[in-house]
Amino acid sequence: MKAYIGIKYHHDCRNRVIIEKIASILEDAGYETSCIIRDKEKWGSVTLTPKTN
Template sequence: MKVYFGIKYYEDCRNRLIIEQICAILENYGYEMSCVIRDMEKWGAEEFPPDELMKATFEEIDSSNIVMLDLSEKGVGLGIEAGYAYAKGIPVVAIAKKGSDISNTMLGIANQVIIYEKLEDIEKMFFG
């Protein structure tokens, strides 16, 4: 099963460790993970024009069974990814650190919402 993972983008990849840890949790359960900054942009080593980047992002979402978005920090791209997945009928799983401000719109389209204090909580709540 393939999971598209989205998180707020930072040019300096300051959230790389979080991305790697979340992807590792799901990969340990046999999920194939797709994350644009990690897989396509190679942590900033490769750049793409915005239209190519969005086309590739939508293709990755189209080929995924689940879209998991970390909404601990807001980002326009996350809203675009969530709305696209929802419109395509692809289940959206929202995850966020406890105390995060998640919009009602995102809550309304998410099939599952996981609030975590530690990243290990994601494993417990997602896989029970």
């Protein structure tokens, strides 16, 4: 099963530990997780615009 983690995140990634904990719990339960800030924006190293696909 898949789970999308739709959570408010901060640009300084101050809630990264919380996001990682949620992902870890879901993955331990057998879910494949996806999260934009983690997977696409690489914890802030990649900036996406509304026009980015």
